[in-house]
Amino acid sequence: MPRVLRILNRLAVGGPVLNATYLTRYLAPEFETLLVVGERENHEQSAEYLTEKLGIGYHTIPGMGRSISPTSDFGAYRQLKKLIRDFKPDIVHTHAAKPGALGRLAASALNVPVIVHTFHGHVFHSYFNSLKTNFYINTERYLARRTDAIITISDQQKRELVEDFAIAPANKFHLIRLGLDLERFEVGQEEKRRKFRSEFGVADDEIAIGIIGRLVPIKNHDLFINALAHVLGNTGRKVKAFIIGDGETRSRLESLATERGILFSQHTDSSHPHPLVFTSWRKDVDAIMAGLDIVTLTSFNEGTPVSLIEAQAASKPIVSTRVGGIGDIVLEGKTALLSDINDDPSFYNNLLSLVNNDNLRQRLGYEGADFVRERFGYQRLMHEMSGLYHKLLDKKRSACFSGEKRVQKSLI
Known part of the structure; x- marks a missing residue:
């Protein structure tokens, strides 16, 4: 059974938490998932009732909040690396910006076989000044090079990330819409x-x-x-x-x-x-x-x-x-x-x-x-995500097998 480490910024009411918790619950038992979350802010409504309703557990990393804090962020990064060593995931799948940065860096450093990131939105306009916006764009371009697949949840989002902001080539993106219990x-x-x-x-x-x-x-x-x-x-x-x-x-x-x-x-x-x-x-x-x-x-x-x-x-x-x-x-x-x-x-x-x-x-x-x-039933989401996970794992195994054969030939 492949293992997935799913990293979410916080258990706060909204689309990302629905996506992450549904994937955690309904991809089982095909995939064994450990859900990791950061801290929500005081004004945000807790979504713990969702994890209770779905019968799933989660691991909290206190330092993984929304705002940038070098000390807390480095501490969260180290905790994520420890989790990866202990859980030994086949896939690390991050959701949203902060977990996407810390989680992908940790997964890349420890050579996790498959790294996936979902954009639930982006902060490339209407949030910050141009200097800060360019910093986030360049950061995402760097992270994209360490990511096997990037998921967008709408056609427009994919067009923006590929054409307007050049985050990564189009072939790295996969459109998988949200799936909800409607x-x-x-x-x-x-x-x-x-x-x-x-x-x-x-x-x-x-x-x-x-x-x-x-x-x-x-x-x-x-x-x-x-x-x-x-x-x-x-x-x-x-x-x-x-x-x-x-x-x-x-x-x-x-x-x-x-x-x-x-x-x-x-x-x-x-x-x-x-x-x-x-x-x-x-x-x-x-x-x-x-x-x-x-x-x-x-x-x-x-x-x-x-x-x-x-x-x-x-x-x-x-x-x-x-x-x-x-x-x-x-x-x-x-x-x-x-x-x-x-x-x-x-x-x-x-x-x-x-x-x-x-x-x-x-x-x-x-x-x-x-x-x-x-268009948005959760059953479709499970089918499409499962298909992508298996495709990425098969591709990685194939690459490893080809690499082993080349090494064997060189030794003959």
Whole structure:
């Protein structure tokens, strides 16, 4: 049984943790996997409930946090090398930037047979200044030369990494889309919808709009609040909006809502009479999707946002910015209305049109479930990842065998 050391930055709610935990659970018993994680930040919601639900264990390396720290990073690197020596993996598979750097360096130093890395997103625009961005690009180019296969999760992401940033030649990249458990977004929707809307006092004729994710600058929640202000000022429909998630920009977003004249409540309040609710983190995403009427995303940069896949599985229409891999996971004009990141009025009007037009909401929600079920089910992910692992292992064995034969001939 081949062994996989899977290295993830942290057990925090989001797409990378779903990908890593599902692969750990569902590739067994074909592959024996040890999951290694770093520390999550204080504002991030723990995803330990996922490991408990899936019945998988994990090993924590405290120093492997998101921010760069030479002392902590070197300590994490040494711990990873010790794990590799003890576990003796056939494959080291890293997920996201920090684990991708430390894990690949450690695996390369110890001659692990196969090294794989998954880009769940990238930081090559909209995150840092040009000097820092170029440092990360050059670092990834260096690491790519020590990697047997690089996985991207969308066509657009692959094009950017190959053509725009020249991280590695195209033949080193493999497109393997996320695989998720989508059935829970299709079953029991009516009951889940009643429960969610009852909790927050959402009337049957009220349009519920939501955005789900970390409250950090790259997610651009300012656009959501400004769009909500536009909708409230230009519709006769009753509207209630939900910001689901938490993070460093929350207090600033609350101030912006106040500036725009939007009254809001918080998750700790006993009642929610206002048009905006900050729910903080929630685990019942399937109930949230059932309760919403429109799902939005406003990011400056994205890989493959899980919330939009889940929204389509729940037959909810989408309003989003047109960034990263979003164009690869929705059907523009059929399941989602998209706008360019620098075109705020277009986003406002897309959201307003969905609020005002019941038929449009129904039409955009209708096609989503069938589309994502076939494209993003976790069974497909397991099949494709297993195939890639075996292909890489066979290639490595073949190369080793050829090398041994050349040595034997030279000795004759």
